[in-house]
Amino acid sequence: MRPPLRRALVTASSRGLGFATAQALSAQGMELLLCARDGMALAEAVAQLRAAAPGRRIEGLVCDLTEAACIERLQEAALALWSAPPQVLVCNAGGPAPGGFEAVDDAAWRTGFELTFLSTARLLRHFGAAMCEAGEGRVVTITSSTVARPMSGLTVSNALRPAVAALVRELAPQWAPRGVTINNVAPGFTATARVEQLLADAAGRAGVSVAEARAGRLAAIPAGRMGEPAEVAAAVAYFCSEAAGYVTGQTLVVDGGASLA
Numbered sequence: 001m002r003p004p005l006r007r008a009l010v011t012a013s014s015r016g017l018g019f020a021t022a023q024a025l026s027a028q029g030m031e032l033l034l035c036a037r038d039g040m041a042l043a044e045a046v047a048q049l050r051a052a053a054p055g056r057r058i059e060g061l062v063c064d065l066t067e068a069a070c071i072e073r074l075q076e077a078a079l080a081l082w083s084a085p086p087q088v089l090v091c092n093a094g095g096p097a098p099g100g101f102e103a104v105d106d107a108a109w110r111t112g113f114e115l116t117f118l119s120t121a122r123l124l125r126h127f128g129a130a131m132c133e134a135g136e137g138r139v140v141t142i143t144s145s146t147v148a149r150p151m152s153g154l155t156v157s158n159a160l161r162p163a164v165a166a167l168v169r170e171l172a173p174q175w176a177p178r179g180v181t182i183n184n185v186a187p188g189f190t191a192t193a194r195v196e197q198l199l200a201d202a203a204g205r206a207g208v209s210v211a212e213a214r215a216g217r218l219a220a221i222p223a224g225r226m227g228e229p230a231e232v233a234a235a236v237a238y239f240c241s242e243a244a245g246y247v248t249g250q251t252l253v254v255d256g257g258a259s260l261a
Protein backbone atom coordinates (compact mmCIF):
# COMPACT_ATOMS: atom_id res chain seq x y z
CA MET A 1 0.00 0.00 0.00
CA ARG A 2 1.25 3.51 -0.87
CA PRO A 3 1.88 5.94 2.00
CA PRO A 4 -0.80 8.66 2.39
CA LEU A 5 -0.43 11.82 0.32
CA ARG A 6 1.29 14.48 2.41
CA ARG A 7 2.52 17.37 0.24
CA ALA A 8 -0.24 19.88 -0.59
CA LEU A 9 -0.09 23.12 -2.56
CA VAL A 10 -3.11 25.36 -1.97
CA THR A 11 -3.07 28.57 -4.01
CA ALA A 12 -4.68 31.89 -3.03
CA SER A 13 -4.81 30.76 0.56
CA SER A 14 -4.12 33.59 3.02
CA ARG A 15 -7.83 33.91 3.83
CA GLY A 16 -11.30 32.77 2.83
CA LEU A 17 -11.88 29.44 1.09
CA GLY A 18 -8.18 28.85 0.34
CA PHE A 19 -7.20 29.30 3.97
CA ALA A 20 -10.08 27.12 5.19
CA THR A 21 -8.91 24.46 2.72
CA ALA A 22 -5.36 24.69 4.07
CA GLN A 23 -6.76 24.19 7.58
CA ALA A 24 -8.80 21.17 6.48
CA LEU A 25 -5.83 19.55 4.72
CA SER A 26 -3.61 20.27 7.70
CA ALA A 27 -6.18 18.46 9.86
CA GLN A 28 -5.62 15.45 7.54
CA GLY A 29 -1.91 15.64 8.43
CA MET A 30 -0.70 17.31 5.23
CA GLU A 31 2.29 19.60 4.82
CA LEU A 32 1.43 22.81 3.06
CA LEU A 33 2.65 25.37 0.57
CA LEU A 34 0.40 28.45 0.42
CA CYS A 35 0.47 31.59 -1.72
CA ALA A 36 -1.12 35.04 -1.95
CA ARG A 37 -0.07 38.56 -2.99
CA ASP A 38 -0.13 40.29 0.41
CA GLY A 39 2.91 39.04 2.33
CA MET A 40 1.70 40.22 5.72
CA ALA A 41 -1.63 38.38 5.56
CA LEU A 42 0.13 35.31 4.15
CA ALA A 43 2.67 35.28 6.99
CA GLU A 44 -0.20 35.47 9.52
CA ALA A 45 -1.99 32.56 7.81
CA VAL A 46 1.20 30.46 7.83
CA ALA A 47 1.81 31.29 11.50
CA GLN A 48 -1.75 30.26 12.41
CA LEU A 49 -1.42 26.95 10.58
CA ARG A 50 1.99 26.24 12.14
CA ALA A 51 0.62 26.98 15.62
CA ALA A 52 -2.12 24.41 15.06
CA ALA A 53 0.36 21.77 13.80
CA PRO A 54 3.71 22.30 15.54
CA GLY A 55 6.70 20.93 13.66
CA ARG A 56 4.74 20.47 10.41
CA ARG A 57 6.37 21.83 7.24
CA ILE A 58 4.19 24.79 6.23
CA GLU A 59 5.45 27.65 4.03
CA GLY A 60 4.02 30.56 2.08
CA LEU A 61 5.14 32.20 -1.16
CA VAL A 62 4.17 35.75 -2.07
CA CYS A 63 3.16 35.77 -5.73
CA ASP A 64 0.45 36.86 -8.13
CA LEU A 65 -1.24 33.95 -9.87
CA THR A 66 -1.94 36.01 -12.96
CA GLU A 67 1.81 36.06 -13.69
CA ALA A 68 3.39 33.04 -15.37
CA ALA A 69 6.48 33.50 -13.19
CA CYS A 70 4.33 32.80 -10.10
CA ILE A 71 3.82 29.20 -11.19
CA GLU A 72 7.55 28.76 -11.83
CA ARG A 73 8.31 30.19 -8.39
CA LEU A 74 5.76 27.86 -6.81
CA GLN A 75 7.55 24.92 -8.45
CA GLU A 76 10.86 26.13 -7.02
CA ALA A 77 9.30 26.71 -3.58
CA ALA A 78 7.80 23.20 -3.59
CA LEU A 79 11.18 21.70 -4.45
CA ALA A 80 12.88 23.78 -1.73
CA LEU A 81 10.29 22.64 0.82
CA TRP A 82 9.97 18.96 -0.09
CA SER A 83 12.68 18.18 -2.65
CA ALA A 84 9.70 16.87 -4.66
CA PRO A 85 6.60 18.23 -6.36
CA PRO A 86 3.28 18.42 -4.47
CA GLN A 87 1.02 15.36 -4.39
CA VAL A 88 -2.10 17.45 -3.80
CA LEU A 89 -2.94 20.63 -5.71
CA VAL A 90 -5.86 22.91 -4.90
CA CYS A 91 -6.28 25.57 -7.59
CA ASN A 92 -7.93 28.60 -6.03
CA ALA A 93 -7.64 32.27 -7.02
CA GLY A 94 -9.29 35.59 -6.30
CA GLY A 95 -12.73 36.08 -7.81
CA PRO A 96 -13.22 37.96 -11.07
CA ALA A 97 -14.58 41.49 -10.85
CA PRO A 98 -18.37 41.68 -10.61
CA GLY A 99 -20.42 43.38 -13.31
CA GLY A 100 -23.16 42.70 -15.84
CA PHE A 101 -22.46 41.99 -19.51
CA GLU A 102 -22.55 45.64 -20.67
CA ALA A 103 -19.95 46.59 -18.05
CA VAL A 104 -17.38 44.03 -19.17
CA ASP A 105 -15.01 45.58 -21.70
CA ASP A 106 -12.08 43.87 -23.45
CA ALA A 107 -9.68 44.70 -20.62
CA ALA A 108 -12.05 43.20 -18.01
CA TRP A 109 -12.46 40.02 -20.09
CA ARG A 110 -8.67 39.68 -20.38
CA THR A 111 -8.11 40.30 -16.66
CA GLY A 112 -10.85 37.83 -15.76
CA PHE A 113 -9.46 35.22 -18.16
CA GLU A 114 -5.95 35.50 -16.73
CA LEU A 115 -7.15 35.23 -13.13
CA THR A 116 -9.93 32.68 -13.47
CA PHE A 117 -8.89 30.42 -16.33
CA LEU A 118 -5.25 30.90 -17.33
CA SER A 119 -3.87 30.72 -13.78
CA THR A 120 -5.66 27.38 -13.33
CA ALA A 121 -4.59 26.02 -16.73
CA ARG A 122 -0.96 26.89 -15.95
CA LEU A 123 -1.11 25.21 -12.53
CA LEU A 124 -2.67 22.11 -14.06
CA ARG A 125 -0.12 21.97 -16.87
CA HIS A 126 2.92 22.29 -14.63
CA PHE A 127 1.90 20.34 -11.52
CA GLY A 128 -0.42 17.85 -13.26
CA ALA A 129 2.46 16.66 -15.44
CA ALA A 130 4.64 16.04 -12.38
CA MET A 131 1.85 14.13 -10.61
CA CYS A 132 1.17 11.97 -13.66
CA GLU A 133 4.87 11.20 -13.85
CA ALA A 134 4.90 10.26 -10.15
CA GLY A 135 1.84 8.07 -10.71
CA GLU A 136 -0.25 9.62 -7.94
CA GLY A 137 -2.01 12.85 -7.06
CA ARG A 138 -5.18 14.68 -6.19
CA VAL A 139 -6.18 17.92 -7.90
CA VAL A 140 -9.16 20.10 -7.00
CA THR A 141 -10.25 23.34 -8.62
CA ILE A 142 -12.35 25.83 -6.67
CA THR A 143 -14.71 27.64 -9.02
CA SER A 144 -18.26 28.83 -8.29
CA SER A 145 -21.87 27.68 -8.35
CA THR A 146 -22.07 29.78 -11.52
CA VAL A 147 -20.93 26.57 -13.28
CA ALA A 148 -24.37 25.20 -12.41
CA ARG A 149 -26.42 28.38 -12.76
CA PRO A 150 -25.42 31.88 -13.93
CA MET A 151 -25.78 34.66 -11.36
CA SER A 152 -26.95 38.14 -12.18
CA GLY A 153 -24.09 40.68 -12.15
CA LEU A 154 -21.33 38.06 -12.39
CA THR A 155 -20.88 37.85 -16.16
CA VAL A 156 -17.17 37.01 -16.17
CA SER A 157 -17.67 34.23 -13.63
CA ASN A 158 -20.76 32.92 -15.47
CA ALA A 159 -18.81 32.67 -18.72
CA LEU A 160 -15.38 31.51 -17.54
CA ARG A 161 -16.00 29.21 -14.56
CA PRO A 162 -17.71 26.60 -16.77
CA ALA A 163 -14.55 26.57 -18.91
CA VAL A 164 -12.56 25.45 -15.86
CA ALA A 165 -15.14 22.74 -15.08
CA ALA A 166 -14.89 21.59 -18.71
CA LEU A 167 -11.11 21.34 -18.43
CA VAL A 168 -11.54 19.22 -15.30
CA ARG A 169 -13.81 16.84 -17.23
CA GLU A 170 -11.38 16.70 -20.15
CA LEU A 171 -8.36 15.90 -17.99
CA ALA A 172 -10.01 13.39 -15.64
CA PRO A 173 -9.98 10.39 -18.03
CA GLN A 174 -6.51 11.33 -19.32
CA TRP A 175 -5.02 11.42 -15.83
CA ALA A 176 -6.94 8.52 -14.20
CA PRO A 177 -4.74 5.79 -15.74
CA ARG A 178 -1.76 7.59 -14.19
CA GLY A 179 -3.18 7.62 -10.67
CA VAL A 180 -4.25 11.29 -10.60
CA THR A 181 -7.81 12.43 -9.86
CA ILE A 182 -9.12 15.89 -10.67
CA ASN A 183 -12.40 17.32 -9.39
CA ASN A 184 -14.09 20.67 -9.00
CA VAL A 185 -15.77 22.28 -6.00
CA ALA A 186 -18.32 24.96 -6.88
CA PRO A 187 -19.22 27.14 -3.89
CA GLY A 188 -22.25 29.34 -3.61
CA PHE A 189 -22.67 32.27 -1.24
CA THR A 190 -20.08 31.64 1.51
CA ALA A 191 -19.06 33.97 4.35
CA THR A 192 -15.71 35.47 3.22
CA ALA A 193 -14.28 38.88 2.34
CA ARG A 194 -15.15 38.19 -1.31
CA VAL A 195 -18.84 37.99 -0.46
CA GLU A 196 -18.75 41.35 1.30
CA GLN A 197 -17.24 42.84 -1.88
CA LEU A 198 -19.97 41.25 -4.01
CA LEU A 199 -22.73 42.46 -1.68
CA ALA A 200 -21.40 46.01 -1.71
CA ASP A 201 -21.28 45.90 -5.52
CA ALA A 202 -24.80 44.46 -5.82
CA ALA A 203 -26.16 47.05 -3.37
CA GLY A 204 -24.53 49.88 -5.33
CA ARG A 205 -25.94 48.67 -8.63
CA ALA A 206 -29.45 48.13 -7.23
CA GLY A 207 -29.45 51.37 -5.19
CA VAL A 208 -30.22 49.52 -1.94
CA SER A 209 -28.36 49.10 1.36
CA VAL A 210 -25.84 46.29 1.84
CA ALA A 211 -28.21 44.79 4.46
CA GLU A 212 -31.03 44.74 1.91
CA ALA A 213 -28.75 43.18 -0.71
CA ARG A 214 -27.72 40.51 1.82
CA ALA A 215 -31.34 39.75 2.73
CA GLY A 216 -32.19 39.42 -0.97
CA ARG A 217 -29.36 36.95 -1.54
CA LEU A 218 -30.24 34.91 1.55
CA ALA A 219 -33.86 34.69 0.44
CA ALA A 220 -32.70 32.88 -2.71
CA ILE A 221 -30.87 30.16 -0.76
CA PRO A 222 -33.09 27.23 0.25
CA ALA A 223 -30.82 26.52 3.25
CA GLY A 224 -31.67 30.06 4.44
CA ARG A 225 -28.10 31.02 5.27
CA MET A 226 -24.63 31.63 3.85
CA GLY A 227 -22.20 28.74 3.79
CA GLU A 228 -19.18 28.63 6.07
CA PRO A 229 -15.69 28.43 4.51
CA ALA A 230 -15.13 25.19 6.44
CA GLU A 231 -18.10 23.61 4.63
CA VAL A 232 -16.52 24.31 1.24
CA ALA A 233 -13.13 23.19 2.54
CA ALA A 234 -14.62 19.88 3.71
CA ALA A 235 -15.73 19.15 0.14
CA VAL A 236 -12.24 19.95 -1.17
CA ALA A 237 -10.65 17.81 1.54
CA TYR A 238 -12.88 14.88 0.60
CA PHE A 239 -11.69 15.00 -3.02
CA CYS A 240 -8.09 15.13 -1.71
CA SER A 241 -8.57 12.14 0.59
CA GLU A 242 -7.66 8.50 0.10
CA ALA A 243 -11.38 7.72 0.26
CA ALA A 244 -12.01 9.64 -2.97
CA GLY A 245 -9.55 7.67 -5.09
CA TYR A 246 -12.29 6.38 -7.42
CA VAL A 247 -13.96 9.80 -7.93
CA THR A 248 -12.74 11.96 -10.79
CA GLY A 249 -14.01 14.57 -13.25
CA GLN A 250 -16.83 15.63 -10.93
CA THR A 251 -18.19 19.00 -9.83
CA LEU A 252 -19.61 19.21 -6.32
CA VAL A 253 -21.81 22.26 -5.83
CA VAL A 254 -21.80 23.54 -2.23
CA ASP A 255 -24.48 26.22 -2.24
CA GLY A 256 -27.32 25.35 0.14
CA GLY A 257 -29.44 24.37 -2.85
CA ALA A 258 -29.40 27.84 -4.44
CA SER A 259 -28.59 26.69 -7.98
CA LEU A 260 -31.62 24.36 -7.92
CA ALA A 261 -34.15 26.84 -6.55
Ligand SMILES: NC(=O)c1ccc[n+]([C@@H]2O[C@H](COP(=O)([O-])OP(=O)(O)OC[C@H]3O[C@@H](n4cnc5c(N)ncnc54)[C@H](OP(=O)(O)O)[C@@H]3O)[C@@H](O)[C@H]2O)c1
Nearest residue numbers: 012014015016017036037038064065094095144190192194
Ligand atom coordinates in the same frame (compact mmCIF):
# COMPACT_ATOMS: atom_id res chain seq x y z
N1 LIG B 1 -17.05 33.28 -1.01
C1 LIG B 1 -17.98 32.99 -1.88
O1 LIG B 1 -19.19 33.14 -1.62
C2 LIG B 1 -17.63 32.42 -3.22
C3 LIG B 1 -18.66 31.89 -4.01
C4 LIG B 1 -18.34 31.38 -5.26
C5 LIG B 1 -17.04 31.39 -5.71
N2 LIG B 1 -16.06 31.91 -4.92
C6 LIG B 1 -14.70 31.92 -5.45
O2 LIG B 1 -13.81 31.22 -4.62
C7 LIG B 1 -12.51 31.85 -4.71
C8 LIG B 1 -12.05 32.23 -3.30
O3 LIG B 1 -13.02 33.11 -2.79
P1 LIG B 1 -12.93 33.69 -1.30
O4 LIG B 1 -14.32 34.02 -0.94
O5 LIG B 1 -12.13 32.81 -0.44
O6 LIG B 1 -12.12 35.05 -1.58
P2 LIG B 1 -11.29 35.97 -0.57
O7 LIG B 1 -11.81 35.83 0.81
O8 LIG B 1 -11.27 37.31 -1.23
O9 LIG B 1 -9.81 35.33 -0.59
C9 LIG B 1 -9.09 35.31 -1.78
C10 LIG B 1 -7.71 34.76 -1.53
O10 LIG B 1 -7.03 34.70 -2.78
C11 LIG B 1 -5.83 35.47 -2.74
N3 LIG B 1 -5.63 36.03 -4.08
C12 LIG B 1 -6.49 36.82 -4.75
N4 LIG B 1 -5.99 37.14 -5.94
C13 LIG B 1 -4.79 36.51 -6.05
C14 LIG B 1 -3.79 36.46 -7.03
N5 LIG B 1 -3.91 37.13 -8.19
N6 LIG B 1 -2.66 35.74 -6.81
C15 LIG B 1 -2.52 35.08 -5.64
N7 LIG B 1 -3.43 35.08 -4.67
C16 LIG B 1 -4.56 35.80 -4.86
C17 LIG B 1 -6.10 36.51 -1.66
O11 LIG B 1 -4.92 37.05 -1.11
P3 LIG B 1 -4.25 38.41 -1.74
O12 LIG B 1 -5.38 39.36 -1.96
O13 LIG B 1 -3.26 38.82 -0.71
O14 LIG B 1 -3.59 37.97 -3.00
C18 LIG B 1 -6.85 35.64 -0.65
O15 LIG B 1 -5.94 34.84 0.08
C19 LIG B 1 -12.69 33.07 -5.63
O16 LIG B 1 -12.33 32.73 -6.94
C20 LIG B 1 -14.18 33.34 -5.54
O17 LIG B 1 -14.68 34.02 -6.66
C21 LIG B 1 -16.30 32.42 -3.68
